[in-house]
Amino acid sequence: MLRRLDNLFIGLALGIFLPIVGIFVYYIFTYRVETSFSGFIDYFKSVHLFVAYISLACYMTNLPLFFLFIWKDKYQGARGVLFATIMYTAWVVYEKFL
Numbered sequence: 387m388l389r390r391l392d393n394l395f396i397g398l399a400l401g402i403f404l405p406i407v408g409i410f411v412y413y414i415f416t417y418r419v420e421t422s423f424s425g426f427i428d429y430f431k432s433v434h435l436f437v438a439y440i441s442l443a444c445y446m447t448n449l450p451l452f453f454l455f456i457w458k459d460k461y462q463g464a465r466g467v468l469f470a471t472i473m474y475t476a477w478v479v480y481e482k483f484l
Contacts, residue, residue, distance in 0.1 A: 397455060397466020401448050405474065408443035437481045444474040 390396070410423070417426045430436040448471045455464035 391455075391458075392460040392462045394462045394466040394469075397460075397463035397468075398470050399466070400451060400463075401467040401470025402473070404447040404451060405440065405443040408447040409439060412439075412443070437478055441474065441478045444471060444478075448474075 413423055413426050421429065427436070430439055448467050452464050452467045452471070455461070455467060
């Protein structure tokens with residue numbers, strides 16, 4: 387089972403999917419009573435905080451995942467998580483400065 391986790395594509399998929407889950411969990415614990423999920427996303431887009439929250443969610447979820455892969459000697463999975471983080475960072479830089 388753990389041998390299958392040492393795969394570049396598994397790490398990439400987890401690195402892309404976990405920040406989205408992190409944003410959703412943040413919504414569940416803070417804004418669920420006040421608004422719908424689409425209203426939550428629209429609000430953060432309107433106050434220009436959406437990119438900041440995506441980047442924060444990316445680093446807060448991918449950093450522990452990356453170190454978990456490293457500690458378990460699953461270097462290909464860690465490489466996938468790192469690549470997903472670089473993709474998110476490139477998107478954040480594009481959205482912020484271009």
